[in-house]
Amino acid sequence: MADDILRIRTPIGIDYTWSSGPGSVGYMRGLENGKLLGRRCPVCELVYFPPRNGVCPRCGVLLADEVEVGPRGTITTFCVVNVPFLGQTIKIPYVAATILLDGADIGMQHLIQECEAADVRMGMRVEPVWRDKSLWTPSLENIMYYKPSDEPDADFDVYARHL
Amino acid sequence: MAPLRLFYPYDRTVGSTVGRFLTSLANKKIEGTRGLDGIVHVPPAEFDPATGAPLTEWVVVGNAGEVLTWSWQPEPFADNTLQQPFAWALIRLDGADTPMLHAVRVGSEKDMASGMRVRAVWADEPTPSITTIMCFEPEHGHG
Amino acid sequence: MRDVAIVAYIEGQNTAATSQTPVEMIVPVIHEILKRANVERSDIDFWCHGSCDYMTGQPFSFVSAVDALGAWPPIMESHVEMDGAWALYEAWVKIQTGEAETALVFGNGKSSAGDMNRALTLQLDPYVVAPLWPGFRALEAMGARAAIEAGTVTERQMAEVVSRSLRDASDNPNVLAYGYRDPDELLDEPMTANPLRAHDCPAMADGVSAMIMTTADRALEMCDRPAWIRGIDHRIDFQNLGLRDLGRSNSAALAAFHAGVTKDKVDVAELHATHSHHEVILAQSMGIDRSTTRMMPSGGALVANPLMAAGLARFGQAARQIFKGNADRAVAHAAQGACLQQNIVAVLEGN
Numbered sequence: 001m002a003d004d005i006l007r008i009r010t011p012i013g014i015d016y017t018w019s020s021g022p023g024s025v026g027y028m029r030g031l032e033n034g035k036l037l038g039r040r041c042p043v044c045e046l047v048y049f050p051p052r053n054g055v056c057p058r059c060g061v062l063l064a065d066e067v068e069v070g071p072r073g074t075i076t077t078f079c080v081v082n083v084p085f086l087g088q089t090i091k092i093p094y095v096a097a098t099i100l101l102d103g104a105d106i107g108m109q110h111l112i113q114e115c116e117a118a119d120v121r122m123g124m125r126v127e128p129v130w131r132d133k134s135l136w137t138p139s140l141e142n143i144m145y146y147k148p149s150d151e152p153d154a155d156f157d158v159y160a161r162h163l
Numbered sequence: 164m165a166p167l168r169l170f171y172p173y174d175r176t177v178g179s180t181v182g183r184f185l186t187s188l189a190n191k192k193i194e195g196t197r198g199l200d201g202i203v204h205v206p207p208a209e210f211d212p213a214t215g216a217p218l219t220e221w222v223v224v225g226n227a228g229e230v231l232t233w234s235w236q237p238e239p240f241a242d243n244t245l246q247q248p249f250a251w252a253l254i255r256l257d258g259a260d261t262p263m264l265h266a267v268r269v270g271s272e273k274d275m276a277s278g279m280r281v282r283a284v285w286a287d288e289p290t291p292s293i294t295t296i297m298c299f300e301p302e303h304g305h306g
Numbered sequence: 307m308r309d310v311a312i313v314a315y316i317e318g319q320n321t322a323a324t325s326q327t328p329v330e331m332i333v334p335v336i337h338e339i340l341k342r343a344n345v346e347r348s349d350i351d352f353w354c355h356g357s358c359d360y361m362t363g364q365p366f367s368f369v370s371a372v373d374a375l376g377a378w379p380p381i382m383e384s385h386v387e388m389d390g391a392w393a394l395y396e397a398w399v400k401i402q403t404g405e406a407e408t409a410l411v412f413g414n415g416k417s418s419a420g421d422m423n424r425a426l427t428l429q430l431d432p433y434v435v436a437p438l439w440p441g442f443r444a445l446e447a448m449g450a451r452a453a454i455e456a457g458t459v460t461e462r463q464m465a466e467v468v469s470r471s472l473r474d475a476s477d478n479p480n481v482l483a484y485g486y487r488d489p490d491e492l493l494d495e496p497m498t499a500n501p502l503r504a505h506d507c508p509a510m511a512d513g514v515s516a517m518i519m520t521t522a523d524r525a526l527e528m529c530d531r532p533a534w535i536r537g538i539d540h541r542i543d544f545q546n547l548g549l550r551d552l553g554r555s556n557s558a559a560l561a562a563f564h565a566g567v568t569k570d571k572v573d574v575a576e577l578h579a580t581h582s583h584h585e586v587i588l589a590q591s592m593g594i595d596r597s598t599t600r601m602m603p604s605g606g607a608l609v610a611n612p613l614m615a616a617g618l619a620r621f622g623q624a625a626r627q628i629f630k631g632n633a634d635r636a637v638a639h640a641a642q643g644a645c646l647q648q649n650i651v652a653v654l655e656g657n
Contacts, residue, residue: 008437016363017419017420021327022330055329057373058376060375060377062334
């Protein structure tokens, strides 16, 4: 039969109770209070923000002390998003960047706004723009985006090993 | 802790054998394939289970058949075709040799027994899906 | 064939619901197993992991699990979307091919993350079975009825399995169900998924199991009495339930035959029977005499079922019986899929 169906839609929905784990409690409580709290590996002493499941992947040990990082940081790398996609909430073109927060040893991803996409560069110094305090939740979404902090660019050596 | 729902709207290609089976279901016709040993598989087997040869001979089977084994589902999931306590059964349709899984609508588990006869109940809206058979129920009304 | 032995085995604490992430659960278990075998990370030349993303509720959770291993400098590792027992099989093959000498195998599951009865539906045929959302319990219950009506299993046998498992669990600190229940008393309980009663179904758990396997060159350095894998095999039945006799397990029978189960007497068996009727079906299919073999001294998967770790736990618990000198010859088994579809069987010996 030529007109037999060829495809079916089989949606799958599963409900979970998600636990971020004890290793991330401090990180989320910090965000709730406008603080960026990372954690230090007791072996290699690198500071992780976010604390990645509370584990140092290099050493395979649970992270230890909480360390306040940022709020300012350095753009290590970035991309300019020109492609529209379903569910997009930001006007294109916009910039998504990896930011090495001051005091942290891994980059984190966030948006760069309040400047032309063409002006964003590696080494650019940025600072967070927070949502209104009444809207804060235990989430990195409390920071709407990062914007240039108008400091001189960081030296390449500062972020070279984070590329 | 927070609730999390993962949802995947999978779109699956079904191939010619399952495609024909589902298309026939949308026309309220149940058919299967005949294996090299003469066994009629419903749902259809794409390949002969013993030899791996592609199966191409189609056989129309009945809308009713016999319960081979069953179990009781006291609380339905939201995406079950029945939203009341019901039975699951392996049902061997008339003319088929292998049984298929489906839901059986009965008043209580006391109405279920292996060997009982059940008949397909079709959904109001025909769709090319196994769920276009909404369920089965006892052939002579509720037991 | 190279002689390969299990030399160390440990379990993380089984809990009904942990607030830890899977990675946080795994880290201390990896530390502990290395300590148990008195080896360093650098002594492990193959790492193999079994888990299931659909159960964790996190796509690519198996990748984040590598964080628990300290994978720097880079390590050789692999993952199976199966119980850790299949990771053991992969590690065994890796050692046989000479690509590794010492392997660390682990399995983990967080059953409390969601409704596992529903999530396990996703193992089924996605075209004409899974869209009905039968759940797993319903299928196991149909299998139990098929076995009961075929006369291969009786409800009393099922109750006796539960009674013995709960009693044995009283000596195991890492279980979620235990106690002294008379079979008659168990048979008086109501059915929750006819013909299954609540106690015929496993106590779901969050847990981790881990073991170290190595070759003859190093086994005696790591363990006084290693559990030598003398035979191992795994086989798969049709996915289509309608093609199978649910009252027995052909693939368990074949795997047991090829692993050499019946070549000699079996002192201890640790079978991955998540439902009470499975034990009877498996023993019959595999040729194990339940009256002369000590069945599941740990209490088995009925009393603690951390998904994706419970099968590997059977291998570990069987190995422990060898380590302790309680058994000279033990059979370990793990199953996956609906109604004992896939089965892996190993014969472990102390000498």
